[in-house]
Amino acid sequence: MGILEVKNVGKRFGGLKALDNVNLNVMENTVHAIIGPNGAGKSTLLNCLIGKLIPDTGSVMFDGQSVLGRKPHQINQMGISRVFQTPEIFGDLTVFENVMIPIFAKRDGAFRMHAIEQVTNEQDIIEAAEKMLIDVKMIDKRNEHAASLSRGDKRRLEMAMCLSQQPKLLLLDEPTAGMARADTNNTIDLLKEIKASRPITMCIIEHDMHVVFSLAERITVLAQGTPLVEDTPDNIKGHPKVKEAYLGEAAH
Amino acid sequence: MESIILQILTGLDKGSAYALIALGLTLIFGTLGVVNFAHGALFMIGAFCAVTLHRLLQFSHVVIDETQTDFLGNPRKIEVPYIYDWLGEPLGRAVIDWSVPLAILFAVPVMILIGVIMERGLIKHFYKRSHADQILVTFGLAIVLQEIIKAFYGANPIPMGAPSAFVGSFDFGVLVGFDVNSVIYPYWRLVYFGFSMVIIAAVFAFLQFTTFGMVVRAGMADRETVGLLGINIDKRFTIVFGIAAAVAGLAGVMYTPILSPNYNMGMDFLVLSFVVVVVGGMGSLPGAVLAGFLLGILQSFASMSVVVETIPGINQVVIYLVAMIILLVRPRGLMGRKGVMED
Amino acid sequence: MLGLTRKDTILFLIVIAMVICAPVLLNPFPSNSALAQFNAGYPDLMQRFLIFGIFAIGFNILFGLTGYLSFGHAAFLGAGSYAGVWMFKLLSMNVLPAILVSILVAGVFSVLIGFVSLRRSGIYFSILTLAFAQMSYALAYSVLTPITNGETGLQLSLNDPRILDGVAAADGSLPVANFFGVEMRDSLDVALGGWSFTFNAGYYLCAVFMILAFYIAIRIFRSPFGMMLRAVKSNQQRMSYTGLNPRPYTLAAFVISGMFAGLAGGLMVAMDPLAGAERMQWTRSGEVVLMTILGGMGTLIGPVLGAGLIKYLENILSKINDNVLHQWFSFMPDGLENVIVTLIHPFVGKGWHLTLGLMFMAVVIFLPGGLVQGGQKIAALLRRKKADPNTVKQPAE
Numbered sequence: 001m002g003i004l005e006v007k008n009v010g011k012r013f014g015g016l017k018a019l020d021n022v023n024l025n026v027m028e029n030t031v032h033a034i035i036g037p038n039g040a041g042k043s044t045l046l047n048c049l050i051g052k053l054i055p056d057t058g059s060v061m062f063d064g065q066s067v068l069g070r071k072p073h074q075i076n077q078m079g080i081s082r083v084f085q086t087p088e089i090f091g092d093l094t095v096f097e098n099v100m101i102p103i104f105a106k107r108d109g110a111f112r113m114h115a116i117e118q119v120t121n122e123q124d125i126i127e128a129a130e131k132m133l134i135d136v137k138m139i140d141k142r143n144e145h146a147a148s149l150s151r152g153d154k155r156r157l158e159m160a161m162c163l164s165q166q167p168k169l170l171l172l173d174e175p176t177a178g179m180a181r182a183d184t185n186n187t188i189d190l191l192k193e194i195k196a197s198r199p200i201t202m203c204i205i206e207h208d209m210h211v212v213f214s215l216a217e218r219i220t221v222l223a224q225g226t227p228l229v230e231d232t233p234d235n236i237k238g239h240p241k242v243k244e245a246y247l248g249e250a251a252h
Numbered sequence: 253m254e255s256i257i258l259q260i261l262t263g264l265d266k267g268s269a270y271a272l273i274a275l276g277l278t279l280i281f282g283t284l285g286v287v288n289f290a291h292g293a294l295f296m297i298g299a300f301c302a303v304t305l306h307r308l309l310q311f312s313h314v315v316i317d318e319t320q321t322d323f324l325g326n327p328r329k330i331e332v333p334y335i336y337d338w339l340g341e342p343l344g345r346a347v348i349d350w351s352v353p354l355a356i357l358f359a360v361p362v363m364i365l366i367g368v369i370m371e372r373g374l375i376k377h378f379y380k381r382s383h384a385d386q387i388l389v390t391f392g393l394a395i396v397l398q399e400i401i402k403a404f405y406g407a408n409p410i411p412m413g414a415p416s417a418f419v420g421s422f423d424f425g426v427l428v429g430f431d432v433n434s435v436i437y438p439y440w441r442l443v444y445f446g447f448s449m450v451i452i453a454a455v456f457a458f459l460q461f462t463t464f465g466m467v468v469r470a471g472m473a474d475r476e477t478v479g480l481l482g483i484n485i486d487k488r489f490t491i492v493f494g495i496a497a498a499v500a501g502l503a504g505v506m507y508t509p510i511l512s513p514n515y516n517m518g519m520d521f522l523v524l525s526f527v528v529v530v531v532g533g534m535g536s537l538p539g540a541v542l543a544g545f546l547l548g549i550l551q552s553f554a555s556m557s558v559v560v561e562t563i564p565g566i567n568q569v570v571i572y573l574v575a576m577i578i579l580l581v582r583p584r585g586l587m588g589r590k591g592v593m594e595d
Numbered sequence: 596m597l598g599l600t601r602k603d604t605i606l607f608l609i610v611i612a613m614v615i616c617a618p619v620l621l622n623p624f625p626s627n628s629a630l631a632q633f634n635a636g637y638p639d640l641m642q643r644f645l646i647f648g649i650f651a652i653g654f655n656i657l658f659g660l661t662g663y664l665s666f667g668h669a670a671f672l673g674a675g676s677y678a679g680v681w682m683f684k685l686l687s688m689n690v691l692p693a694i695l696v697s698i699l700v701a702g703v704f705s706v707l708i709g710f711v712s713l714r715r716s717g718i719y720f721s722i723l724t725l726a727f728a729q730m731s732y733a734l735a736y737s738v739l740t741p742i743t744n745g746e747t748g749l750q751l752s753l754n755d756p757r758i759l760d761g762v763a764a765a766d767g768s769l770p771v772a773n774f775f776g777v778e779m780r781d782s783l784d785v786a787l788g789g790w791s792f793t794f795n796a797g798y799y800l801c802a803v804f805m806i807l808a809f810y811i812a813i814r815i816f817r818s819p820f821g822m823m824l825r826a827v828k829s830n831q832q833r834m835s836y837t838g839l840n841p842r843p844y845t846l847a848a849f850v851i852s853g854m855f856a857g858l859a860g861g862l863m864v865a866m867d868p869l870a871g872a873e874r875m876q877w878t879r880s881g882e883v884v885l886m887t888i889l890g891g892m893g894t895l896i897g898p899v900l901g902a903g904l905i906k907y908l909e910n911i912l913s914k915i916n917d918n919v920l921h922q923w924f925s926f927m928p929d930g931l932e933n934v935i936v937t938l939i940h941p942f943v944g945k946g947w948h949l950t951l952g953l954m955f956m957a958v959v960i961f962l963p964g965g966l967v968q969g970g971q972k973i974a975a976l977l978r979r980k981k982a983d984p985n986t987v988k989q990p991a992e
Contacts, residue, residue, distance in 0.1 A: 072835040073837075081837075082836050104822075104823070113843075114818060114819050116814060117818055118599075161837065383718050385963065396952035399946060403941045530719065534718075575722070576711065576723060579722070
């Protein structure tokens with residue numbers, strides 16, 4: 001039984017078949033990568049998982065419950081967190097507040113009217129946020145405005161925000177897109193640390209083969225909206241079908 | 253049947269004004285990405301261009317007429333406009349009589365100048381600021397422009413007449429076989445409608461058939477790309493703003509015989525024109541024009557006594573009601589493109 | 596104190612002290628001196644400072660924190676006013692039920708408008724709220740005349756039932772708003788040398804509510820709820836993907852600010868039992884936006900300062916006419932005097948709106964953070980000049 005089960009998912013945009021009969025099974029506590037050439041339907045699939053798009057056919061089950069038709073915040077409350085291609089953080093708020101907000105969301109749910117309590121009195125939240133910032137080595141930047149951080153720190157902060165909710169599944173949408181090699185390697189190390197330190201399932205959508213092969217335990221190759229193969233990284237590397245799909249833009 | 257036609261006709265002139273203002277607003281929003289709350293003030297300034305010209309033409313000097321005497325037996329002093337001296341009395345009289353249409357010639361350069369100054373001096377610095385800031389600064393500007401006009405012309409409405417040739421009404425009913433006086437329509441409103449159609453056609457033709465217009469249209473579709481092509485956008489932005497200001501100004505000039513200009517008139521039209529823009533679809537020129545006429549006609553239908561008796565107050569709120577429903581059901585408006593400010 | 600941090604407590608205490616002492620502080624010039632026209636310490640004006648201060652504090656909770664720019668908040672002010680007058684007419688001349696019902700009615704009204712308007716954001720939200728407010732205004736003038744008394748405005752009359760204290764009107768004059776017997780117009784005049792100060796009951800009633808409103812605003816700003824509202828402004832997408840539903844947060848902020856507006860409306864009629872539709876007009880909504888911006892949106896004290904400054908200028912500038920100007924500049928040679936008077940003339944008296952508009956533009960252009968930001972900039976400059984940081988006052992927030 002996988003924690004995330006995608007069955008026969010199909011999605012059309014007008015005449016274009018973006019996804020066609022996609023089946024995917026992400027096992028608990030693994031790192032699962034979804035790769036594929038441009039236009040293979042990776043982003044569409046991801047958007048179907050997090051409630052931004054609703055597929056025309058098929059089902060998406062997370063932890064035994066359907067995610068279809070739920071709003072993004074409801075899906076997050078089920079235990080799915082998402083890291084974006086460009087870090088989505090609360091730029092006007094301080095780093096510390098950025099981490100506190102997801103912890104509040106985890107503790108109190110989608111809405112709670114605590115207008116009378118003071119933030120400074122929420123000891124459990126403050127402690128959890130401090131611990132999280134220490135974990136990602138950003139505690140010295142706690143009072144900085146998030147918008148003034150470097151790109152690498154923004155990515156780090158976004159990961160911290162996601163992890164602070166102790167998600168069952170972390171979805172990562174091209175987490176190293178547009179990064180320099182050094183930053184990419186830092187991100188890989190960070191993800192490895194995260195994986196090693198806690199039970200977590202990760203699903204990575206990635207273009208960069210280096211990232212994929214450093215992290216993934218299983219890989220699904222998507223091409224033209226359908227999964228081509230699903231296997232371990234070692235088997236994928238030499239797979240003829242994969243080479244065929246990537247012909248022309250092989251070996252990043 | 254007669255009353256329906258009458259309502260459609262009555263709605264046309266208001267609709268024309270909405271359409272013209274909304275057209276300029278959309279042009280500015282679509283190309284420059286700026287929400288211009290001072291656009292109503294431009295309409296108002298246009299109206300005051302007509303007032304100004306009318307007053308200039310009436311500049312007079314005193315002539316003592318020996319042939320007439322006043323009640324004290326002294327020779328009567330008569331004010332003779334200078335223009336009589338220059339053009340002779342009959343022609344001078346005609347020019348003053350026609351001062352509203354003539355004001356078009358006067359208003360175009362003035363409005364373009366005001367538009368250019370506004371864009372260069374103020375709006376330009378707000379391209380990168382938030383929409384809230386744009387709304388606020390143009391709102392402030394609108395207050396300033398209004399107050400300047402008030403300082404010069406006072407707070408009371410200033411009645412302006414249409415050329416005497418267009419005074420009176422046109423019996424539209426007879427033309428299509430109804431009873432006499434069943435559908436009558438003031439000539440000037442007909443003129444206004446025709447005038448606005450000409451302006452709208454001219455703006456569309458300009459955008460459709462000139463290279464300049466092509467760039468503007470491309471800019472409305474995708475601003476960044478056009479910027480990347482190395483085309484000097486800034487200069488074109490200024491011109492677009494000037495054109496939009498001129499369109500609003502002309503709408504104001506010709507509207508003076510329908511509604512006596514007053515320093516506050518811009519604000520009333522602005523609110524409605526924004527509603528029109530939203531209903532038509534932010535950034536869609538045909539949408540703005542269509543919605544302008546539709547809402548104008550709708551408003552005049554809602555003012556029919558039958559309707560008002562059935563639903564009291566509907567004439568006051570119909571436009572807002574429609575706008576709300578459209579915004580909630582179809583946020584991009586009647587003809588809006590997907591993704592324009594939808595967030 | 597009261598669950599506030601030290602810095603907030605100091606700010607709060609300063610505000611309380613200022614409000615209590617305002618009748619003295621705002622009358623710095625002896626009453627028969629030439630400068631007396633700049634005094635602001637008379638009840639009518641001070642009441643307006645506080646009432647519009649409350650209005651702006653509330654508006655700031657919505658606009659300053661969430662960034663949703665409402666152009667329709669005057670509708671709630673108007674609704675609160677009407678509700679207040681009706682309570683005077685039906686129930687009692689005691690201001691307390693009137694004010695409470697004003698808040699309640701404005702609250703219900705803002706739930707309805709907010710629920711619909713908040714389905715859109717950005718400029719669409721602004722236009723939706725504008726449309727609602729204009730609709731309320733138009734209806735108040737026309738169809739709702741039985742409730743609003745149309746153009747005349749809603750007033751007290753001798754025939755009102757006033758279930759609880761109807762007898763009080765026996766002497767044939769209109770009854771007066773009171774707080775358990777203390778009439779709102781009751782004043783204590785104190786003359787001290789050349790100075791005279793007026794301590795007015797109505798003013799102090801407003802003061803109590805304003806201090807309460809300010810306290811609530813501080814608590815909201817520092818609460819997790821306030822943090823969520825700032826998160827809405829910053830990044831709604833991230834908020835959703837963090838498991839938070841932005842809409843109830845924005846709706847709550849909208850309703851709170853609507854209730855503040857209702858409170859302001861209720862206090863207005865408590866001071867002067869009269870409500871007219873023009874209170875709902877969108878220029879009124881624009882005025883509160885202006886106050887918030889001028890003072891500094893998103894700051895605690897900003898809206899209060901903005902409201903005070905605008906109401907002060909409105910009052911003082913609109914009183915200055917050519918005679919006053921000539922008096923001021925009479926020391927100059929006549930020619931120069933006339934030139935200067937002519938130059939200043941458009942900006943004062945009836946033209947004070949021009950000054951207002953210019954000031955507003957200047958703030959948006961040069962000082963988007965308003966007076967508070969200006970103060971901070973000056974404080975920073977001073978700090979750089981003076982080596983000793985202890986002498987520098989912390990910028991008020």
